[in-house]
Amino acid sequence: MSVLAAVVRELGSEPVVEEFADPAPEDAADVVAAALNPVDVAVLNGQIPFRRLAPPFVAGLEGVARLRDGRHRYFFAPEPPFGSFAESVPLAGAEMTAAVPAGLDPVVAAALGVSGLAAHLSLTATGGLVAGEDVLILGADGQVGRVAVQLARAFGAGRVIGVVRDGDSRRVPLALGADAAVSSTDVDGLAERLRAEAPDGVDLILDLVWGPVVGPSLAVARQNARVVQVGNSGGPDATLNAPSFRNRGVRFLPHSNFLFSPEDRAAGFEELAARAARGEVEVEVERVPLAGAPEAHRRLVAGAAKRKLVLTTTSGTD
Template identity: 40%
Template sequence: MDAAVLPEPGTPVFTSFDEPAAGPGQVVVDVRVAGVNPVDVATAAGAFVTRPPFPSVAGREGVGTVEGRRVYFNGCVAPFGAMAQRTVVPADSLLDVPEQLEDGLAVAMGIAGLAAWLPLQWRARLQPGETVLVLGASGVLGQIAVQAAKVLGAGRVVAAARDAGSLQRLADLGADATVDLSGEPSVAELAERIRTAADGGVDVTIDPVWGVPALAAMGAARRGMRHVQIGHSAAASAELAAGGFRESMVDLLGYTTRHVPRDVVAAGWVELTGHAAAGRIAVEVERAPLADVARVWQRQVASAHRKLVLVP
């Protein structure tokens, strides 16, 4: 079958791969679209918590069919992956895709979407009227988080990004204010910008970047702010000053979807995809044939700011 294969760590190549066969508790999925994500790039480079065997097929998530049932899947049985005509996944991991939801947008609601929705709804327990700050908001996860915060009842949403060209797009998606993270502002300078944009302070932060932006967000916290840490694209470490952190009584909450209870993920998927199917949450989707995987891979490395999907 056609597949995007990793012969070694790095960029996958379009070639042929063995047909998958389902073992006990597994099913073969006919892939309709496969998502391309930062986690795929990290995994392929051997820089993620789990490392693939080589050779193997790249990709974790996609939408496909199993005996006529259209499903979303995340997590394939090695050495198979999502970026192929067919893959094999645990049978109990499948999630049904709403009839009205297009394949590409459904994939966008998976890794990126759930990592935006569940930190707000389940981890931070966002309350109606609260102010939400989304760091790294120009990415797919951030764009979804801005819209999800509105859907969940946030009173004010602040979108912060390094890509100044994306700020107007974020306002169009519902952000009440934006903050430019470009340049090298100090923590104090950036905290003041965030505080002003938040009209006084932040109740919940969604943070896929860490580093200086995270410290600034905590510097702009209202007392009891929940800071949900989901990634470190800006820096792997940040030096917290105990006084301000303690005085604001900030709750620093780690998050990764793979440790969320299965029933919580399933319920979140139904809610999130329902809003997407109704047009309340949208992301620009860029489709490309599987044969173009090398080019699309580099688009992801360069931060495309849209959902990239491959079509076998």
């Protein structure tokens, strides 16, 4: 028996949609939707220590499957050689699975996945956001940042300000409920523009950018503020001035979903999914049939997708 899957035949090459051995029938669940993430490209290039696989293997780290009783279940990192870009997946050996509430579109649940969980856990477990606190989100136009803006709002944050890559992108966090949006294009003037938007400073900086953006952003870190370091879309290195954060007691708290146990990640996902089911968090999704996986992969590499790319199977349409 075999099922259709996006198969990596050789490290570094793009996946090919073809027949792949069916998971053992007692484990198998139908995949409804599978989200594409930058990490998938790194896995495919053999760059991720926790998922360095020998080809052939099925691409895709996360997705939502339908159980035999009709309920949906989110899954992350199925047991190799299986992956989420397939018609069927074994759930038993997956690193983590979590319930998807009945009221939530499983395609949206898949789209929230890793990036939504990063927004949720970084604001709550790592950042300790408390209602009424003011929040600055660096990279508010990216996948994690978009969810973070909505969650900050849902958690009762005071002022929510987004930093985005350019002037056009300012509309993205503003449409999601941010009070202000600032472009980081002219990085030399960034500190001043932020001071204008947050004259009394902020309590929490959610940093998805690092690079040349994080340093100027410290200008609006209030006494005892926290900087939660989640990503570095602006570059891996940043130059930081020690007195600028030390004398105000500003902490740098690292965040990676993988610093949390599978149980904590599952609990975080279920809380996030419940919020999404209540309409507190939305994700713009572009649905691509599984057969289009190679092209979707190419668009992900090129950074050409504006919305979250989610592969869907015929299981999701009936």
